[in-house]
Structures are given as C-alpha cells and as structure tokens.
Amino acid sequence: MRAFVLFCCGLVGLLLVLPGQARAHAVLLHTQPVDGDVLAQAPAEVMLHFNEPVTPLGLDLLGASGVQALTANANSNGMVHMPLPADLLQGAYLLRWRVMSEDGHPIAGAVGFVVGQGDLASLGAVGPAVNAAWGAGKQALAWLRDLGLMVGAGGVLFVTVFANGRRLPRPVWAGLALAIVAGLLYIGAQGALMANAGPLALFDGKIWSMALAEGQLWPMMLALLAGLCLSLAGPKLRIVGAALMLLSPAFAGHAAVSPISFALLFVHVLLAGLWLGALMPLAQAVRAQGPGALPLVQRFSRLALPAVLGLLAMGVGLAALRFSAPAELINSAHGRALLLKLALVACLLGLALWNRRVATPALAAGRRHLLLRGIGLEVVVAVLLLLATARLSHTPPPAAEAAMAPRTGLEQMIHDPRLHAVLRVQPGLPTVSNSVELLLMRPDGQPLTPLEAEIQFVPPGASDGDQAVLTRPATAVAPGRYALNALALPVPGLWQVRVKLLLDAYTSRTVTTELDIPAR
C-alpha cells in the first residue's frame, strides 16, 4: 500500500516537473485578404493567421467555375499560406478552410473575396461543416474505454489491494480487453473526425496515420498497452500497471492543458478506478460468501471515504482551473455538463452512504440482498456517470468557448513593412465604454512586444493639438497583445488612430489606421 502511494506521489511529482504546453482551441486572428475584400488583381496566395500552430485538414477554393483543392503550408507561428492558382478569373471566390488546433478539435471557416467584379452572395453556403457524427463516436468510444478501465484496471487494483488474490477473475480480463480495443478505435475516430470522413473511415489507413501523426494519442495508447503488460505480471507490478492504464484518459484534449491539470485528472481517475472498480468484485463476493464477505466490505468501506474525499478534491481543483466564475457553471456548455455529472455523483454518494449505514449492517445480520441491490444500483449510476464524464471531457471549457464566439465590434488590420497589427474595438459604439485590443506581430507571424505602446484616438475633424484627442498607454496582457479599457469614443464618424510603439530604446514606430464609429 505504501509503495502504491509512493508511486502515485512520484508520478504526480514527475508530471508537475515536466514542461507543460498550454493547449486550447485555435482562434483565427486575421486573414489576408480580409473577408469581403474586393481586389483589383487575383492575390498570389491566401494567408490565415491563427494564435497557435494548427494542422491544415482540408482547404479548397470555391468559385463560379467550381471547386479547386489547395495545398497549404503551415508554419510554427500559426500562419497557414495557401498559394492560389495563377489563372484566376474575375469573380467572387470563397476559400473554405478546416484546420485542427493543438487540442485535437477541428475548426472551420471561410474567407470570401472578389477579384475585379463579382458577388459573394452568389456562391451560397459557407462550407463543409465539421461532421458531428464522428464527434459523437469519439465520445461513445471514450465511454467504453473508461468502462473497460474501471472494470479492468480498477478490478486489478481491487484484487491486488483488498483481496490479495493472485488470479484475475474473468470480468477483469474482459474489462482490460474492452479498454484496449475502445482506446484503439478512439484513435481511429479522431482521425475520421479530422478528415471529416464517412462511416467507413476506420478502414482507411490514411485516417489512422493522420491521427497518430497528431502526436497526442499515442501516449494514451502507450499507457494502455504498457499498463496491460504490467497488469499481467506479478502482484507487485500489477499496481503499477493498473495505475499506468488509468493514466491514459488524462492524455485526451482539454485535460492536458497544463501539468497541474494533468496530475489532478490522473489522481482523480486513479481514485475513481479504485472505487468503481471494486463494485463488481464486491457484489460477487457478497453473492458468493454472504456474511463471510463482511470483513472485505468493511475494509473497502474504510478506504472508500478518503477516496471519495480525494475524488471530490481533485474535481474541485480541475473545476477551479477551467472556470473563472461560478456563473459559468450555468452559462457554458461545459458547466452544464459538469452539473449533470455532479448530480450523478450526488446520487452515487447517496447510495454509498445508504450501503454503509443500512445495507452493511443488514449483511452482518445475514441479509445479503439489500447490499447486493445497493451495489447493483451503484453500478448503474456509475455507468451513467462515466457517460456523463465522456460528454464532459469532450465539451470545450468556457475559455475555449468564449474564444470561438463570434466577435462584435470593429476590427482593423494595419499593414506596415515592419509589422502587422490588428486593432479591435468592442463594441465600437459612441458614448459607450469601449475596450480596445491591439495585436502586434512581426511579418513572419511572431508576436512583437515593444517596450511601450501608446494609442492615440483623433476624433473626426479634430487636429493634433485638440483637447478632444485621446492618448492612452496600452498595457501588455500577453506577448504581442495589448489592451485598453474604458475608452469613450463619444463622436460617431471616422476616427484616426495612431499607434505609437517604442520598439527599443532608440526606435519608435507609428502606424495609423481609421475607425468608423457608427451612429447609435
């Protein structure tokens, strides 16, 4: 037991030390040409700039004469360049893009532009939506994998920790097999989701190589397989093996956002495996031995309480990392999924309490059916709980949801030979407190962080020395991102905006743009 605890602590410590990579949904920062541009000449290429490196999944150009597939070059700064065919005729074009962000979620969109003359509206719908069926398939496979893990790896833990058994019962074998098979198919489903493929996608080798190249799923598979091997070894190694298998769900998408989140989830799943994995073997023992199983039940009961407390503590920690305000529990999809899971957890805890208070003494008195029924109900609720968990882990956390929300307000791109800047004003209305976001990057896409940034807003018709000119220093919130809050732009019309950047001690650069503030 002590070795087990030490192992867990060691693994958690190792994970905390490993450098973490923040992973979240990618967000499209800006495009060139801008959506809706009317250009005199066909551009040589289209450039999409995302806030993190993305994997292009499928890009095509829809024009009056049909659809052409495009090749894309993505660089490590989140920029995707697509050379356009040389002989583009005049007309409206829609560049439809699908990319995958680092956490495995595909995002899609389109950029419309007109060469010479044309009407974008004639091109019709935006583009291929991301196929939701494979997303649901992924969730189902995650549920089956977790089910297998609880019965299999959890069963191994129970047999080794509580029952001191040497032989693994048959259901545990079945659980292990289910976990491996579901885990494998999960990888295939991820590939199919990326490729937006049809139902027979799992038979296509390309889908699998795409999923494995993604780099996030093979650690999951590795953990599963290594764990399986160790579970079949001697009693001491079995604990390590089971723990390793229970590590695998933590590798999926949103959980691996940071080492702390990863570690919390690992301990959470481990404790869940310990608890839920014991349910079936306990029921078996009670059915077979009746009151003779009482010492086993009591031994489990003693460990169950700290395990539950640990589970709840890890859950609270994970929620604290994902949510920034309690209101998000109701407002966001992730929050509602969590509330559903918590409702099921409450049911399970209620049942466990009833088992401990009512059914276990009943067993001591010789009546085993109460406890059997109680454990049976717990198993049903646990299965539903795992379903809710699969749903939860595949719903993007509130931060990612907000990033994907359509933007309101005004946006201006500023082109300068030495830098690119994007100025966003929200909501961009007069007589309302506006917040300004300024994104700065070098031409190669790397964020540019000047020593100081100052933004000057010149109202329509005003000249430089006017009192109405607003000059504000912008504060850096992240490399290349500056923010200004509580800015009043009281007059509708065309405002001149001057962004003055202090690039180094001796170099300043001023870039200008305009903001068209609409009348209310």
Next chain:
Amino acid sequence: MVLSYRLLGGLAIVGSLLAFGAQAHVTIEAKEAVAGSTQKIVLRVPHGCEGKPTNVVRVKIPEGMLSVKSQPKAGWTLTQIKAPLATPVSDGHGGSITEGVTEVVWSGGELLDDQYDEFVLRGAMPKTPDTLVYFPVVQECPGGATARWIEIPEAGKSSHDLKMPAPAVKLVAPK
C-alpha cells in the same frame, strides 16, 4: 461671451506649450557636415523631462560613423558601448576594424530643468553625402521619466511635423 474667454485662455495655454515645445528639442549645433570628415557633434540639451532634472543622456551613434570618441564631463560618468560592426572597415594600415562605438552614455549627473548643457562627441561621419544622419537621444530623469528624441520622419516627410524628432546632421559632399 464666456466662450471667447475660454477660447483665449485655451489658445494662450496651447500657444505657450507650442513655444516651449519648439525650444525644448534636443538639437545638434552643426547643421551640416562634410561626408567622411571628422566632425565634432555637440548635443544641446535645453530642458529636462517635463520639469524634472536630467540624470542620464544616451545617444545612439548612426551606422557608418567611425572612430567615435566622446568628451567626458565633470560630474557625469562617461560610458562608450562598443559592438561589432555590421561590415568590418579597413583601418588604412592594412588591418580591419571590426568593432565600433554604437552608444554613448553620460550618467550619474544632474542637469536641472532650468539649466542648459552640451554633450560632445567626435568621429568620422559616414561617407554618404546628401543624406541626413540621425542621432537618437534619450534623456532619463528621476522616477523613470524619459524624454525620447528618437522619431525619424518617413521618406519624403520632414522632422518639422514630429513631436520628438531625433537630432540630425545633413551630410554634404566634400568641396
């Protein structure tokens, strides 16, 4: 009308600020220099940072200016910062110069806002006649306040429109 008094007051303030502005620039005494010749560059500092005394004066040496030597000043610590040159230059004796002074810093002094001082350096001007060479100057005052005379006009525009122009010297061809 009340409006006209306010307008008058506003104009007076703006006018005096503008007047201050024009005199407060850091400038170089020599307006022109012969390209390639050794020239004394005198930086004239007439003001501090919005009323605060100046403690540090830094100047960036333009590209192409070689053999820079700066004049020490009593009460100030003189530091010449060297860096490798972009292209090594022959020293006329068969070798090559690979390092040059890129920044000169006078620090540790105190020049009050109502006082005037000059900071002097000397060197061989770049060999590019009919161009303007800029000497960006930064004044540092207590509390982190700075006055950065570093704005360089875009091609085709002049320094007159800038609020904090970098002092400049026009290079002319040798006669």
